[in-house]
Amino acid sequence: MVASGKGDVCGMSIESIILGYPKGLHLQTFLTRNRRYGFVLAVPDDSPIRTLADFKGQPIGEPGLASPVEVPAIDMLMGAGLKRSDIVFTPVGVEAQALAALTSHKIAALADTTAALATKSAVSGIKFRIFRDPILDSVPNNAFAARPDVIVAKADILRRYTRAIVKSAILIYENPALAARYALENVGGSATPEAIRKEEAQLATFRDDIIGDPSIARMGYTPIAGIALYCKFFNDLGLTSSLVPARDIVTNQFVAYANDFDKKAWITEVKRMR
Amino acid sequence: MEVRPGMRTRLSALMVAVLFAAVSCPRPASADDTLNVVSSFPGGTEVLEVVANRAGLFKAEHLDVEKSYSRKWSPAARATSAA
Numbered sequence: 001m002v003a004s005g006k007g008d009v010c011g012m013s014i015e016s017i018i019l020g021y022p023k024g025l026h027l028q029t030f031l032t033r034n035r036r037y038g039f040v041l042a043v044p045d046d047s048p049i050r051t052l053a054d055f056k057g058q059p060i061g062e063p064g065l066a067s068p069v070e071v072p073a074i075d076m077l078m079g080a081g082l083k084r085s086d087i088v089f090t091p092v093g094v095e096a097q098a099l100a101a102l103t104s105h106k107i108a109a110l111a112d113t114t115a116a117l118a119t120k121s122a123v124s125g126i127k128f129r130i131f132r133d134p135i136l137d138s139v140p141n142n143a144f145a146a147r148p149d150v151i152v153a154k155a156d157i158l159r160r161y162t163r164a165i166v167k168s169a170i171l172i173y174e175n176p177a178l179a180a181r182y183a184l185e186n187v188g189g190s191a192t193p194e195a196i197r198k199e200e201a202q203l204a205t206f207r208d209d210i211i212g213d214p215s216i217a218r219m220g221y222t223p224i225a226g227i228a229l230y231c232k233f234f235n236d237l238g239l240t241s242s243l244v245p246a247r248d249i250v251t252n253q254f255v256a257y258a259n260d261f262d263k264k265a266w267i268t269e270v271k272r273m274r
Numbered sequence: 275m276e277v278r279p280g281m282r283t284r285l286s287a288l289m290v291a292v293l294f295a296a297v298s299c300p301r302p303a304s305a306d307d308t309l310n311v312v313s314s315f316p317g318g319t320e321v322l323e324v325v326a327n328r329a330g331l332f333k334a335e336h337l338d339v340e341k342s343y344s345r346k347w348s349p350a351a352r353a354t355s356a357a
Contacts, residue, residue: 178329182321183321
């Protein structure tokens with residue numbers, strides 16, 4: 001929608017931007033939402049799968065056929081010595097369908113995002129053991145994006161937007177109970193203590209993945225070198241017809257402004273907010 | 275006009291208070307401050323936007339953020355899909 005001009009900004013995974021670039025769909029990320037790479041492999045905590053080698057021949061659930069989650073899964077498992085033919089993906093849909101496939105043992109694992117796994121864990125009570133890609137883990141792949149011409153035309157608005165988002169990230173990190181209440185109210189849910197506890201547990205699951213950790217000096221910054229590596233990865237796997245230039249799909253021009261406020265004072269304030 | 279003792283001080287204090295209130299009040303967002311933001315559906319890392327909106331952080335930045343979803347959803351459907 002954003003690429004066709006029906007919106008200014010969208011939050012999205014960078015894979016779609018990389019895949020769209022050679023086809024002429026040019027979007028640029030300007031603030032990352034995650035501090036880490038979002039796609040992971042997950043198994044239930046009591047699963048006999050303990051190491052990456054244990055995934056050999058085991059069906060791995062993915063949202064749909066040839067989903068982007070396959071890319072890091074293949075990278076991880078082949079890096080651990082598995083052959084491509086050892087890796088089996090099974091499309092299982094999302095949310096309830098994916099959980100049903102897992103609990104009925106149609107699949108042994110899920111290739112998913114940490115945010116989606118947080119929801120699954122909160123609603124099902126299943127605790128997941130997570131396997132992260134050691135090479136891609138420092139490449140944030142979930143960001144706010146816009147068309148380059150929109151970034152130029154609405155630069156002043158976007159930089160204020162990024163500051164609001166960074167402040168929001170800190171609020172979520174420092175006061176998850178309030179963030180949980182806001183999230184519930186947003187979808188018309190009743191903010192009962194039990195509902196807030198569940199929502200808070202869900203937020204806690206991916207708290208360390210979003211950008212609100214105060215130890216991050218430049219919240220929302222995307223490392224260009226990491227994205228360049230990721231683009232090369234896509235090209236090497238034949239997923240893109242040409243190497244996508246990282247600098248064309250990422251800008252950090254608003255990050256300094258987004259972080260230019262008294263963070264200590266803001267942390268104190270959000271901790272007091274009810 | 276005769277100015278009673280203390281009146282000038284009170285008037286000055288009042289003017290300062292009015293000026294302070296005017297400056298402190300967030301200026302309303304104008305049409306130029308509008309941003310259309312699209313998500314697939316509510317949930318996940320969209321919580322960053324939800325919290326920014328609910329906590330008044332967009333308003334504090336004088337932004338008028340219009341939100342839309344590319345997929346159809348309803349609170350009931352979200353609850354069902356998550357359960």
